[in-house]
Amino acid sequence: MEEASRPLRSVQETYVEQKHHLLGGLSATKSLLSDIRLFNKDSWTTRYPRLRVKSDVVEPSPKRRGVPHYLSFADDPSSETDVILERSFTRSLSLASNSDAQEDAVDEFPSDSGASTCLRPDSESSEFQVVRLDLNLGAPGSSARAGALVSQLEKVSIANLVDECLGVSMQHIDKLRARVEDTSSKVLVTGDLNAGKSTFVNALLRRAIMPVDQQPCTTTFCEVHDFSENGNVEEVHVVKDVANYNIDDESTYKRASINNLDSVMDDGESSRGMLKLYLNDSRPLSESLLNNGVVDITLIDAPGLNRDRLKTTALFARQEEIDVIVFVVSAENHLTESAQSFLRIASNEKAYLFIVVNKFDQIKNKEKCRRMVLEQIRELSPRTYEDANDLVHFVDSLAGNDDRSFEDLEGSLRSFVLFKRAKSKLNPVSTYLSNLLSDIELLVGANAIVAQEEIVRAKSDLDVALPVLDRMKTSRGVLEDALEVVEEQGAHEASNKTLSVLAEALDRIGQGLPGVEFSSVRMPSYPGLLYLWDYVRDVRSALLTSLDLAVKRAEEEARIITTVGVQQVLALGEEHLPADVERSRRVFMPEAMFSTRRTRDGKRKIRRDSLVVAGGTLGLGIGLAARPEMNQPTFFDLFDIPHHFWVYFGDNKENSEGEKGPSALSIMSVGIGVVTMIGGQVVSARAFVEGAVRIADVLSHEATHKWAAPVFGAFIMGATAYFVLELPSSVPRTVGRRIRNTLSTPGTSTGLREELFANAHAARVARETRKVLRLASWDLKERFRVAMDERSREVRGAEETEHRAIRAKEWFAGVRRRTADIREQAGLVLMS
Numbered sequence: 001m002e003e004a005s006r007p008l009r010s011v012q013e014t015y016v017e018q019k020h021h022l023l024g025g026l027s028a029t030k031s032l033l034s035d036i037r038l039f040n041k042d043s044w045t046t047r048y049p050r051l052r053v054k055s056d057v058v059e060p061s062p063k064r065r066g067v068p069h070y071l072s073f074a075d076d077p078s079s080e081t082d083v084i085l086e087r088s089f090t091r092s093l094s095l096a097s098n099s100d101a102q103e104d105a106v107d108e109f110p111s112d113s114g115a116s117t118c119l120r121p122d123s124e125s126s127e128f129q130v131v132r133l134d135l136n137l138g139a140p141g142s143s144a145r146a147g148a149l150v151s152q153l154e155k156v157s158i159a160n161l162v163d164e165c166l167g168v169s170m171q172h173i174d175k176l177r178a179r180v181e182d183t184s185s186k187v188l189v190t191g192d193l194n195a196g197k198s199t200f201v202n203a204l205l206r207r208a209i210m211p212v213d214q215q216p217c218t219t220t221f222c223e224v225h226d227f228s229e230n231g232n233v234e235e236v237h238v239v240k241d242v243a244n245y246n247i248d249d250e251s252t253y254k255r256a257s258i259n260n261l262d263s264v265m266d267d268g269e270s271s272r273g274m275l276k277l278y279l280n281d282s283r284p285l286s287e288s289l290l291n292n293g294v295v296d297i298t299l300i301d302a303p304g305l306n307r308d309r310l311k312t313t314a315l316f317a318r319q320e321e322i323d324v325i326v327f328v329v330s331a332e333n334h335l336t337e338s339a340q341s342f343l344r345i346a347s348n349e350k351a352y353l354f355i356v357v358n359k360f361d362q363i364k365n366k367e368k369c370r371r372m373v374l375e376q377i378r379e380l381s382p383r384t385y386e387d388a389n390d391l392v393h394f395v396d397s398l399a400g401n402d403d404r405s406f407e408d409l410e411g412s413l414r415s416f417v418l419f420k421r422a423k424s425k426l427n428p429v430s431t432y433l434s435n436l437l438s439d440i441e442l443l444v445g446a447n448a449i450v451a452q453e454e455i456v457r458a459k460s461d462l463d464v465a466l467p468v469l470d471r472m473k474t475s476r477g478v479l480e481d482a483l484e485v486v487e488e489q490g491a492h493e494a495s496n497k498t499l500s501v502l503a504e505a506l507d508r509i510g511q512g513l514p515g516v517e518f519s520s521v522r523m524p525s526y527p528g529l530l531y532l533w534d535y536v537r538d539v540r541s542a543l544l545t546s547l548d549l550a551v552k553r554a555e556e557e558a559r560i561i562t563t564v565g566v567q568q569v570l571a572l573g574e575e576h577l578p579a580d581v582e583r584s585r586r587v588f589m590p591e592a593m594f595s596t597r598r599t600r601d602g603k604r605k606i607r608r609d610s611l612v613v614a615g616g617t618l619g620l621g622i623g624l625a626a627r628p629e630m631n632q633p634t635f636f637d638l639f640d641i642p643h644h645f646w647v648y649f650g651d652n653k654e655n656s657e658g659e660k661g662p663s664a665l666s667i668m669s670v671g672i673g674v675v676t677m678i679g680g681q682v683v684s685a686r687a688f689v690e691g692a693v694r695i696a697d698v699l700s701h702e703a704t705h706k707w708a709a710p711v712f713g714a715f716i717m718g719a720t721a722y723f724v725l726e727l728p729s730s731v732p733r734t735v736g737r738r739i740r741n742t743l744s745t746p747g748t749s750t751g752l753r754e755e756l757f758a759n760a761h762a763a764r765v766a767r768e769t770r771k772v773l774r775l776a777s778w779d780l781k782e783r784f785r786v787a788m789d790e791r792s793r794e795v796r797g798a799e800e801t802e803h804r805a806i807r808a809k810e811w812f813a814g815v816r817r818r819t820a821d822i823r824e825q826a827g828l829v830l831m832s
């Protein structure tokens, strides 16, 4: 109550200052809330904390300055962290993780050093005051139902609830602002009948407005407002229905002249309603009561109390807008019974009673009167009695401001109104603001702990993932190079091996031996001259089959080379892939190499390679022995004249020999050809005719006539002997040589450039080998790439989390600084 005794100017200044600070605090808090909501939406999913006092800690450690609590979150109530909660005398809250608090480190969330008080374990202390989410949470583990309910609430849903709650607080701040900015204040003047209430009101207004009479004359409640509220027009509004009164709606009242107040009051109509008086208080702001620049006081002159009116007036006084009740008693009567009843009710309901003992000028023994009245007050309202100097005034309203004590009363009343206003309007605002700031501090404190935990977690994730990623980055090139080498080497080796196997096979065939040593291919035995043609065909077939086997052997070698290559690829995988990456489960099946594919209906699909191979072997998928054109024996399989010619007359280069010979030799071939054709079973009429024509051609030649007969005879005889004796051994050689030459000589029979047999197979085998190795290395490269992408993602994710958490932690620290600033600016520190 000291405030009321301070000089009016000082009270007014304090009030205005406090109001100004509070308005600033409200604005700053609103913008802070808006920022938090934005941050919650864009950058950080705000977690809603719950605190539970650690009841098992009996005495707080001297090292700790706060109270140990368990911190959990609404979206994850089961995991609790140890924290220390401190509340300073300014009600500001600090939350620190237990380890931080033990280290006593002054971090971004400092407590008000020295000023903080250690809270006794008290579960109430840690609850939110304003930002309350009704999540119906039980204590962790207290009820299965609560646990189940909570587990269904996702972080985001809870963050949305927090957001809504902050939104509601922002709206409430607007209401509070309106309340703080509202300067209107109502002072109800009531008291006993004829106690001089109207005289008192007139004295306050410095105008004889209210009718004064020795008889009771105030029949209705008269509210006196500043005329600025009525467009600077002095008049009376006779209001019947007070609840519906609207100054802008003339149908809700009747206008009357201020000078006719007596007659208006006498009119019975008004007694059931209220009179609104709009007056011009022309005094300067500092002196005016109605409009003093700080509060717009509305005076209400109530009818005198009697038994009937007691209840009505008490009810009226209970209205929220009534800030102060001035109770006027006549010094002559002291406190009447009805006065006592009213004061008893009013002092219980509201503690802002102001008692004016009027007509004090009429009292002779003033001291006795004062003593007796104060005694009565002491009994009725001890609190009023305690502050009697400010609240109880003995005055002469008739004298008005000529009376010193009236001036004192007026000053006290103004201070009292301001003081009460501060109490009724400003204090609830500052309490709300302080609680809201505490809640914000709790919210950001808890979220800062979450951010700190995220920073630690992200750092440890990075410690693991970064070195792995770096290693992978460096080994990527090495791995790719190594795989390239494996591919190249495999293909190269397979090609070389094929070339050497087939070269050896062709070599052997040229000697009349099977292309492959130790194979199942057996050379046919000579069946006799009569079956010579069959023999030739069988030899050809056996040699071709053995060549096919040589190709198979080369493929076999390539399989081994490929298997080694695949194993090298696997070994490279082991060397370069991180340990936790799944290895390829594919098993290499060498037998699948060089296989023909099957069509949908199960038939073998012959692969047609695009190469044209020497000897007319179009496509390498079919074995030589299976080719009809290769199996067809010819005359030259019996007697390879071109070969012999080149051996004896040529430049000894077998590769360059062709099917054509000089005309002299063609004679022998013709003769022998005829014989063999006749001896064989496949002599065709066409072949016979061709032979005869050739003979005729040769013999018709002029030069031939001279030497033809003897030479021809000698040759026929020699050849016949040779035929009989040498054929069994010469046929395989001849046939083999011919096959070899066919496969080793590039021709242009198809019109395209032909590849040599061995080269074509070498290229094919190398291609197949490379294909398999490329598949294996592609698989490894792909795994490596995926693993590296995953690591990169992990690293990026951890880095983002870390940055986000660091930013959030700094931001929360900033919020904490802002709340401290708001407390200071809004004067909350002073208003305990």
Ligand SMILES: Nc1nc2c(ncn2[C@@H]2O[C@H](COP(=O)(O)OP(=O)(O)OP(=O)(O)O)[C@@H](O)[C@H]2O)c(=O)[nH]1
Residues within 6 Å of the ligand: 192, 193, 194, 195, 196, 197, 198, 199, 200, 211, 212, 213, 214, 215, 216, 217, 218, 219, 302, 303, 304, 305, 358, 359, 360, 361, 362, 395, 396, 397, 398, 399
């Ligand atoms: N001597 C003296 N007379 C006063 C004083 N105050 C009021 N009166 C006289 O007391 C009589 C009643 O005054 P009002 O102001 O009408 O009293 P009231 O309480 O408004 O009366 P109702 O509202 O009708 O109950 C008048 O004749 C006033 O002149 C005062 O302080 N001293």
